[in-house]
Amino acid sequence: MNYVSVVVSGILISGCWCSVSNEVKFPTWFKFGAATSAYQIEGGWNASDKGVSIWDTNVHIRPDTMVNAATGDVACDSYHLWRRDIEMAEELGLDVYRFSISWTRLLPNGFANYISEDGKRYYNNLIDGLLEKGIEPVVTLYHADLPQILQDLGGWANPLIADWFSDYARIAFTLFGDRVKTWLTLNEAFIICDCGYEKCQTPLINDTLVGKRLCNKNTLIAHAKAWRMYDEEFKPKYNGKVSITSLFLWFEPATPEDKEVTDLLIDYWESRYTYPIYSKEGGWPPVLEKFLADKGKHDDSASILPFTAEEIQFIRGTYDFYALNHYTTRMIRKAQPGEKIGPWPLYGSELLGVQFLSDPTWEHAGADWFAIYPEGLRKQLHWLNQTYGVNEIMITENGYLDLDKHLDDWARLKYLKDHMEQVQLAISDGLNVTGYISWALMDNLEWFGGYSASFGLYSVDFSDPNRTRTPRQSARYYSRVTRTRSLHHTLDGLNYLK
Numbered sequence: 001m002n003y004v005s006v007v008v009s010g011i012l013i014s015g016c017w018c019s020v021s022n023e024v025k026f027p028t029w030f031k032f033g034a035a036t037s038a039y040q041i042e043g044g045w046n047a048s049d050k051g052v053s054i055w056d057t058n059v060h061i062r063p064d065t066m067v068n069a070a071t072g073d074v075a076c077d078s079y080h081l082w083r084r085d086i087e088m089a090e091e092l093g094l095d096v097y098r099f100s101i102s103w104t105r106l107l108p109n110g111f112a113n114y115i116s117e118d119g120k121r122y123y124n125n126l127i128d129g130l131l132e133k134g135i136e137p138v139v140t141l142y143h144a145d146l147p148q149i150l151q152d153l154g155g156w157a158n159p160l161i162a163d164w165f166s167d168y169a170r171i172a173f174t175l176f177g178d179r180v181k182t183w184l185t186l187n188e189a190f191i192i193c194d195c196g197y198e199k200c201q202t203p204l205i206n207d208t209l210v211g212k213r214l215c216n217k218n219t220l221i222a223h224a225k226a227w228r229m230y231d232e233e234f235k236p237k238y239n240g241k242v243s244i245t246s247l248f249l250w251f252e253p254a255t256p257e258d259k260e261v262t263d264l265l266i267d268y269w270e271s272r273y274t275y276p277i278y279s280k281e282g283g284w285p286p287v288l289e290k291f292l293a294d295k296g297k298h299d300d301s302a303s304i305l306p307f308t309a310e311e312i313q314f315i316r317g318t319y320d321f322y323a324l325n326h327y328t329t330r331m332i333r334k335a336q337p338g339e340k341i342g343p344w345p346l347y348g349s350e351l352l353g354v355q356f357l358s359d360p361t362w363e364h365a366g367a368d369w370f371a372i373y374p375e376g377l378r379k380q381l382h383w384l385n386q387t388y389g390v391n392e393i394m395i396t397e398n399g400y401l402d403l404d405k406h407l408d409d410w411a412r413l414k415y416l417k418d419h420m421e422q423v424q425l426a427i428s429d430g431l432n433v434t435g436y437i438s439w440a441l442m443d444n445l446e447w448f449g450g451y452s453a454s455f456g457l458y459s460v461d462f463s464d465p466n467r468t469r470t471p472r473q474s475a476r477y478y479s480r481v482t483r484t485r486s487l488h489h490t491l492d493g494l495n496y497l498k
């Protein structure tokens with residue numbers, strides 16, 4: 001591999017919280033970033049001609065679903081404070097900033113027949129402002145905020161969504177494709193469908209039998225349609241890359257006997273959304289497909305919609321790199337017959353008969369479900385490489401949940417460092433991991449959790465009309481990492497940050 005390692009031996013810097021001997025540096029081509037998404041930060045929910053999204057609807061008609069009846073009406077007010085966001089990205093020394101476009105800010109009606117001038121201006125300003133500072137925009141087209149009007153027409157369960165989405169994507173590629181070279185179609189289709197139709201993400205529909213399966217298939221087709229359109233119409237002139245982000249917890253078998261069921265669970269969580277795209281043959285992951293077909297003979301909850309041969313070919317190979325969102329790991333054990341599933345039942349627990357556990361040696365972030373096992377990331381990167389042989393992997397999210405919003409966030413700093421260390425190891429193992437994007441640039445609306453949870457490198461004062469942003473220790477640390485391209489250094493004299 002073309003991995004450049006620089007060994008700095010025998011240097012000990014005073015005030016350093018870790019040794020720098022035998023230090024490995026990230027290669028010069030490696031990209032550091034931070035991420036956000038439109039609904040979580042922008043606010044300006046009805047500014048100018050912006051249309052209503054399913055998240056606008058949810059917070060307004062179902063405030064009881066939100067911690068402290070939080071809304072994204074103002075959020076971090078990035079609609080007005082985008083210049084400060086760029087400044088923060090610069091302070092952090094980022095190579096890339098990942099943000100998402102609000103579909104209803106750009107296309108207020110959801111459809112491509114009317115483009116908002118205000119929406120165009122907003123994203124042009126953001127993109128140009130980043131590029132002026134030498135920061136590359138990585139743009140997600142869809143991050144949870146479907147136009148309400150499209151939801152009313154069936155949303156992701158309506159096969160026409162593939163046309164609606166690719167029409168929207170074409171507008172975005174046309175308007176911004178000369179400057180945006182890395183695109184992500186959908187953020188976490190697993191969450192859009194498995195959560196959206198099992199009442200843990202908007203549109204909070206409970207329809208696991210039909211809606212969830214239509215959504216699973218339609219997200220794949222919508223992604224593929226947008227990818228193919230870019231490939232044919234835009235790639236020749238702009239030479240950019242398009243992919244889809246996948247949320248993937250790493251699953252570790254509790255004992256060697258649990259390996260088979262763990263693999264099946266990986267199929268259920270990961271491959272149901274990725275095998276059709278990344279595998280050589282396309283279609284559903286065969287072992288899971290067979291398992292569901294057998295089980296489906298006497299259990300309605302087990303099935304997936306079939307693909308036609310054309311659909312398999314249409315979806316297969318629609319990627320330019322693999323975009324991975326990784327946060328945590330679970331230990332998996334096969335449940336005993338009749339055993340109660342718990343304490344953390346997650347998707348697939350009942351269907352596949354598994355228990356999700358944590359290893360007693362693992363620490364936890366702000367919530368007990370958030371087990372910390374950095375080695376899981378390296379194992380997952382290897383799994384992706386072995387399973388799909390993907391040419392390039394970019395980590396598009398990794399971050400630490402804290403319920404205590406202090407600035408001295410040493411635990412987050414350690415989490416980031418330990419995970420980036422695993423990325424370094426994976427690169428030195430020979431894997432082509434080209435970037436690490438931390439979630440999040442700043443605290444934001446953590447969906448139903450509102451503003452009670454923090455993921456930010458910067459804290460945001462949500463009681464202040466100016467939404468003042470303040471760097472945490474993790475931001476200070478990260479700004480050194482990006483500049484030194486190394487994980488081991490002193491925290492003294494960090495004066496890049498305001």
Ligand code: BGC
Pocket residue numbers: 037187188247325397439446447455
């Ligand atoms: C989502 C973000 C979310 C983060 C933390 C990710 O999977 O893409 O929108 O804020 O998890 O929960």
